[in-house]
Amino acid sequence: MAFDTTQPAQVTGLNAYTVDPLITIGDEINEYIAPGVPDGLGAIALDENTIRLFVNHEIATDEESYAYTLANGTELTGARVSYFDIDKATRTVVDAGLAFDTIYNRAGDIVDEASDLEFGEHGASDIPVEIVGL
Numbered sequence: 001m002a003f004d005t006t007q008p009a010q011v012t013g014l015n016a017y018t019v020d021p022l023i024t025i026g027d028e029i030n031e032y033i034a035p036g037v038p039d040g041l042g043a044i045a046l047d048e049n050t051i052r053l054f055v056n057h058e059i060a061t062d063e064e065s066y067a068y069t070l071a072n073g074t075e076l077t078g079a080r081v082s083y084f085d086i087d088k089a090t091r092t093v094v095d096a097g098l099a100f101d102t103i104y105n106r107a108g109d110i111v112d113e114a115s116d117l118e119f120g121e122h123g124a125s126d127i128p129v130e131i132v133g134l
Contacts, residue, residue, distance in 0.1 A: 002092035029096035071101040
């Protein structure tokens with residue numbers, strides 16, 4: 001299913017440039033809903049027809065965040081990284097989801113409950129974790 005948001009752009013292009021938003025936070029794409037505030041983007045060529053855009057989503061501590069589920073069934077809330085696959089020809093989103101399915105904590109153990117991600121005085125930046133992609 002190709003997706004292109006119906007929401008208006010949040011910025012105006014200058015000179016001859018136009019802005020065409022692909023997704024808006026809260027849009028649902030193939031049963032995946034983008035949460036929070038996009039903060040950090042990266043992209044790779046997934047294949048000759050598709051760009052995979054990675055988006056880090058910041059979630060404020062007072063903001064409600066829907067839970068996401070890891071491969072082992074663990075449900076977590078909060079910040080996360082999503083992927084959005086963009087068709088180069090149509091410039092539409094053709095797939096989206098959580099960009100990882102497993103998290104390892106600093107002890108090298110697979111996270112199987114939220115308490116495995118204990119935060120120090122600097123929050124999540126204190127925790128060296130390894131995230132395994134899909």
